[in-house]
Amino acid sequence: MRMSRLIACLGVSLGAVWAPPARADDAPKRGGTLTYMIPADGGPSLDGHRETTFAVLHATAPFYSVLVRINPDNPASTTDFVCDLCTEMPAPTDQGLTYTFKIREGVKFHDGTPLTAHDVATSWRKIVSPPKGVASARENNVVMVDKIEDPDDTTVIFRLKFATLSFMPALADPYSFIYSKKILDQDMHWYEKNIMGSGPFKFESYDIGQSVKGVRNPDYYHKGQPYLDGFTAIFAPKQAVRIDAIRADRAAMEFRGLPPSTRDQLVKELGDKITVQESDWNCGNVLTPNHKKKPFDDVRVRKALFLAIDQWRGAAALQKIANVRTVGGIVFPSSPLAATKEELQQLPGYWPDIEKSRAEARRLLKEAGQENLSFEMLNRNVDQPYVIVGTWLVDEFSKIGVKVTQKIVPTGPWLEAMRAGDFTVALEANCQNMVNPVADTGRYLPHELYSENFAYHDDPVQAALYDKMLHETDVAKARVLMREYERQTIDVGAHQLMVTWWYRILPIRSYVKGWKISPSHYLNQDLANIWLDK
Amino acid sequence: MYRYVLKRVLLVIPTLVGAAALVFLLMRLIPGDICVVRLGSGGGSFDPRAIAACHAELGMDRSVVVQFIDFVWGFCRLDFGTSMWSGKPVTTEILARLPISLEIAVLATVVAISIAIPLGAISALKQNTWLDVAVRVFAIGGIATPSFWLGIVSILLVLDVTSAITGAPWMPPIDYVPIWQDPIRNLSMAFLPAVTVGYRYAAVSMRMTRSAMLEVMREDYIRTARAKGLINKLIINRHALKNALLPVVTLIGIEFAFLIGGLVVTEQVFNLNGVGRLFVQAVQNQDYTLTQALVMLTVTVFVLTNLVVDLLYAWLDPRIRFA
Numbered sequence: 001m002r003m004s005r006l007i008a009c010l011g012v013s014l015g016a017v018w019a020p021p022a023r024a025d026d027a028p029k030r031g032g033t034l035t036y037m038i039p040a041d042g043g044p045s046l047d048g049h050r051e052t053t054f055a056v057l058h059a060t061a062p063f064y065s066v067l068v069r070i071n072p073d074n075p076a077s078t079t080d081f082v083c084d085l086c087t088e089m090p091a092p093t094d095q096g097l098t099y100t101f102k103i104r105e106g107v108k109f110h111d112g113t114p115l116t117a118h119d120v121a122t123s124w125r126k127i128v129s130p131p132k133g134v135a136s137a138r139e140n141n142v143v144m145v146d147k148i149e150d151p152d153d154t155t156v157i158f159r160l161k162f163a164t165l166s167f168m169p170a171l172a173d174p175y176s177f178i179y180s181k182k183i184l185d186q187d188m189h190w191y192e193k194n195i196m197g198s199g200p201f202k203f204e205s206y207d208i209g210q211s212v213k214g215v216r217n218p219d220y221y222h223k224g225q226p227y228l229d230g231f232t233a234i235f236a237p238k239q240a241v242r243i244d245a246i247r248a249d250r251a252a253m254e255f256r257g258l259p260p261s262t263r264d265q266l267v268k269e270l271g272d273k274i275t276v277q278e279s280d281w282n283c284g285n286v287l288t289p290n291h292k293k294k295p296f297d298d299v300r301v302r303k304a305l306f307l308a309i310d311q312w313r314g315a316a317a318l319q320k321i322a323n324v325r326t327v328g329g330i331v332f333p334s335s336p337l338a339a340t341k342e343e344l345q346q347l348p349g350y351w352p353d354i355e356k357s358r359a360e361a362r363r364l365l366k367e368a369g370q371e372n373l374s375f376e377m378l379n380r381n382v383d384q385p386y387v388i389v390g391t392w393l394v395d396e397f398s399k400i401g402v403k404v405t406q407k408i409v410p411t412g413p414w415l416e417a418m419r420a421g422d423f424t425v426a427l428e429a430n431c432q433n434m435v436n437p438v439a440d441t442g443r444y445l446p447h448e449l450y451s452e453n454f455a456y457h458d459d460p461v462q463a464a465l466y467d468k469m470l471h472e473t474d475v476a477k478a479r480v481l482m483r484e485y486e487r488q489t490i491d492v493g494a495h496q497l498m499v500t501w502w503y504r505i506l507p508i509r510s511y512v513k514g515w516k517i518s519p520s521h522y523l524n525q526d527l528a529n530i531w532l533d534k
Numbered sequence: 535m536y537r538y539v540l541k542r543v544l545l546v547i548p549t550l551v552g553a554a555a556l557v558f559l560l561m562r563l564i565p566g567d568i569c570v571v572r573l574g575s576g577g578g579s580f581d582p583r584a585i586a587a588c589h590a591e592l593g594m595d596r597s598v599v600v601q602f603i604d605f606v607w608g609f610c611r612l613d614f615g616t617s618m619w620s621g622k623p624v625t626t627e628i629l630a631r632l633p634i635s636l637e638i639a640v641l642a643t644v645v646a647i648s649i650a651i652p653l654g655a656i657s658a659l660k661q662n663t664w665l666d667v668a669v670r671v672f673a674i675g676g677i678a679t680p681s682f683w684l685g686i687v688s689i690l691l692v693l694d695v696t697s698a699i700t701g702a703p704w705m706p707p708i709d710y711v712p713i714w715q716d717p718i719r720n721l722s723m724a725f726l727p728a729v730t731v732g733y734r735y736a737a738v739s740m741r742m743t744r745s746a747m748l749e750v751m752r753e754d755y756i757r758t759a760r761a762k763g764l765i766n767k768l769i770i771n772r773h774a775l776k777n778a779l780l781p782v783v784t785l786i787g788i789e790f791a792f793l794i795g796g797l798v799v800t801e802q803v804f805n806l807n808g809v810g811r812l813f814v815q816a817v818q819n820q821d822y823t824l825t826q827a828l829v830m831l832t833v834t835v836f837v838l839t840n841l842v843v844d845l846l847y848a849w850l851d852p853r854i855r856f857a
Contacts, residue, residue, distance in 0.1 A: 208630040210807040241805045248705035412566025
């Protein structure tokens with residue numbers, strides 16, 4: 001017992017996923033019902049194409065198939081895409097403008113009707129160019145798609161307007177459920193209130209605001225899967241409830257992420273009955289000065305704020321109390337397009353010598369006539385990690401003599417204030433479902449080009465760099481362009497600063513096997529590969 | 535009497551209209567927009583045209599006056615509309631949550647009555663003895679302790695005690711099953727919230743019972759009953775307690791009405807999918823129609839409870855109806 005606790009604690013302290021080598025008795029077992037919690041209230045509708053909250057995805061992903069997905073056996077990779085409904089990953093033709101997918105034969109929807117290429121094409125057309133009155137939350141991510149063709153029952157062709165690296169990650173978006181063409185033809189809104197897919201689990205029941213239940217789909221096309229007889233997903237927005245429920249085994253896990261203190265508490269109390277999976281998270285806080293408010297219209301003032309922050313030591317301290325860990329630039333740290341530590345250390349907010357950095361910050365403030373600067377920082381009333389990171393930033397700014405007060409408000413007013421430009425500096429977040437570096441960094445573009453950028457800046461150089469990068473298909477060249485774009489965003493324009501990437505910590509009951517953590521709480525959620533060692 | 539009843543019933547109408555206007559205006563004064571929350575809280579980007587389309591879909595592009603008239607007219611026809619968040623009828627949303635809130639309210643009332651009336655009466659009858667002091671301390675403890683805190687502590691206590699005894703921590707289920715489907719699972723979920731809410735409820739009622747009993751016990755008719763030689767048990771049960779319970783029953787009624795929708799934090803602590811939790815969600819999501827319907831439901835319950843109480847008082851005390 002003591003040894004197992006030691007192993008569990010070591011795994012945690014090293015911040016690594018402890019994965020024992022595969023053994024013969026680790027072969028998946030069939031049966032059982034997985035009970036897990038969704039750390040939110042129920043989402044607005046049940047339509048994945050329409051909604052953005054993970055609550056919808058965690059409740060409905062097990063019922064649906066997608067065309068392409070991140071490899072469920074290697075979800076930590078940001079580039080390992082595999083087929084779900086297609087038979088093999090296509091090589092692009094026509095200079096990267098055409099992708100032809102062959103669709104599996106013999107796949108059936110849960111109502112028994114066959115799934116064909118026409119269902120795939122119709123579902124994707126709904127996502128790419130929804131008809132009037134139908135919402136598509138990720139329409140902006142697939143702007144490169146020109147046409148989708150379905151010449152026969154087993155072929156779907158995507159024709160692009162321009163070749164880009166961001167197409168395949170956009171195609172692997174986990175919300176891109178494949179719906180029945182027959183149903184969509186009759187009612188484009190049907191999936192907002194109903195569930196009927198072709199995924200590993202069939203829909204059993206939905207108790208409004210409380211739980212979703214699914215049972216094994218015996219006709220699932222990935223042979224042998226799913227291993228579970230069924231699942232129950234319970235909506236549990238309060239963290240204390242979720243921790244107690246894992247402790248008492250009312251539920252085996254949640255899929256979003258818990259803070260380090262709860263991980264340590266559960267490991268201490270449950271020993272070898274709990275395993276912990278951890279990963280860098282494709283989410284991070286972003287410090288956004290409003291360029292339309294004085295004195296933040298002055299690049300020197302903005303840069304001074306960035307230079308005041310000691311990200312390296314801050315991240316090391318914050319990771320003990322908040323779900324943050326890795327210092328990174330605007331690109332997810334493990335991505336091929338991400339900056340190295342040496343590259344980052346050239347940028348304000350990342351200098352290795354913090355005293356030198358803060359001296360420069362004071363000089364810039366003096367030069368701008370803002371030695372007695374004070375302002376209010378808008379923040380969201382979510383402890384992990386917004387309020388914790390915000391409180392740390394207030395302290396960092398005080399070290400260059402800047403007085404900051406936090407205005408902490410609920411999500412609605414927080415979004416409203418940013419959209420109205422009614423703030424001076426805001427702490428916001430960049431949280432994306434797929435690691436799609438080019439698409440993800442589009443959020444740093446000026447407001448005119450990206451409606452959810454609230455820095456309200458204007459930077460044609462930055463926009464031109466992004467456009468060039470969006471049309472680049474060579475990874476090495478895209479990486480060079482990304483460095484220029486990053487430097488323009490953080491250094492030259494000092495528009496916004498990424499402040500520590502989040503860290504995903506999942507304490508899971510040890511009997512849950514087969515599932516692997518990914519850098520996003522939106523990925524690998526169909527539960528097909530989970531089995532229970534009970 | 536009939537004129538009095540008619541007057542009281544007619545007074546309900548302006549009260550409800552006033553409450554409707556107030557909740558309608560207050561909801562629109564809160565900064566934020568359900569469409570922005572819905573489209574933007576997931577972190578992704580969205581086309582600004584999507585906001586306009588969302589406003590049109592939800593009828594928010596109409597003038598505030600038109601929206602208000604629509605809301606009041608719907609309320610008059612008992613048509614509360616559809617939730618702006620889920621698109622489901624508001625009645626479906628509320629009815630899905632009502633059973634658990636109702637069950638907790640009933641169980642908490644049972645707990646409160648079982649504790650409050652005997653202890654309150656004993657406390658009054660044994661005034662200024664150690665028993666009275668103990669009951670008063672128990673009552674003040676109940677009033678001073680927030681139910682949600684008691685809930686958190688009770689869950690932790692159950693977890694720790696069961697862990698120490700059996701080696702495996704236990705806690706009540708976190709998903710609701712109707713009592714007719716699985717009574718044991720249902721009651722094991724409802725028991726702790728009922729006790730924690732019932733304790734505070736009992737404490738308030740206990741103090742009311744005590745003071746009412748003390749007052750009644752000093753009345754002339756009690757003295758007369760004693761002079762007639764009636765035994766103490768009969769005096770207390772037949773003459774004192776019955777009369778002392780009138781304000782207590784009123785209090786219990788009002789408290790019961792409060793529990794339907796008022797257990798905002800307790801429902802969150804125990805993960806109960808009740809009306810209180812729905813209230814919080816509706817406000818957080820800025821779901822105007824659902825919040826308005828929930829507030830109006832609460833207001834209606836209170837107004838009707840007050841109406842019944844007023845009528846009951848008039849029936850019992852002629853001085854009120856002739857005043």
